[in-house]
Amino acid sequence: MFRGLELPKDLVRERKLPDGGTVREMGPFVYGYSFSMGPDGKPIVREFGNVKPSLKGGPFGTAKPSLDVKEEREPLVDAMVQSDTVKVVAELPGVEKSDIALECDGRNLVLKVDTDKRRYYKSLELPVEVDPDTSKASYKNGVLELVLTRKSPGNKPKQIRID
Structure with a gap:
């Protein structure tokens, strides 16, 4: 599911373990939304965080779902x-x-x-x-x-x- 997902450098960290191994840590990833009713009675949905669902171009003009990850959080x-x-x-x-x-x-x-x-x-x-x-x-x-x-x-x- 997350193949091909490119992460900003600041969101991927490596640390050494006492036994000599290496662990890659990623994050933080934040996604959420708020829901409210507008004065006209229509729903208002606002997204926040640093992960946004999107569509990327695939082969032959098709679009495939993906995630856009940004360094700054909304x-x-x-x-x-x-x-x-x-x-x-x-x-x-x-x-x-x-x-x-x-x-x-x-x-x-x-x-x-x-x-x-x-x-x-x-x-x-x-x-x-x-x-x-x-x-x-x-x-x-x-x-x-x-x-x-x-x-x-x-x-x-x-x-x-x-x-």
């Missing part, structure tokens, strides 16, 4: 739209606050962690436009919480005076 992230804010919650166990890098351009949020022991990466399209300058973030016990202020739904038309 954290579980949830975005909740509230009346005047968007609350984003991300699970980032095993890192320090100073290891987390956040970028937001108003519509997209990028979360990165790159340490010797852990790597996380998530690019999230926000459900509404926000003002990154007024955002607040906190990190405690492996949980990152962001509160982003929503931009007004639309700019009101302004009259232009003719000189």
Whole structure:
């Protein structure tokens, strides 16, 4: 089943046993999903982890199931739209606050962690436009919480005076 699966170098480790033998250890491999209902009543399924099911090209144009394994793990992230804010919650166990890098351009949020022991990466399209300058973030016990202020739904038309 796993023949032909290429693993990133950081996920395969070798260690010597006292009797002179060698053991290959692989991992960690993380895959999961969260399920919730959207405001329109439709189900929302979000995947997270560093293993993604995919289809690779086989002979004669056929596709065969495979697994894509990445060095960085995609954290579980949830975005909740509230009346005047968007609350984003991300699970980032095993890192320090100073290891987390956040970028937001108003519509997209990028979360990165790159340490010797852990790597996380998530690019999230926000459900509404926000003002990154007024955002607040906190990190405690492996949980990152962001509160982003929503931009007004639309700019009101302004009259232009003719000189």
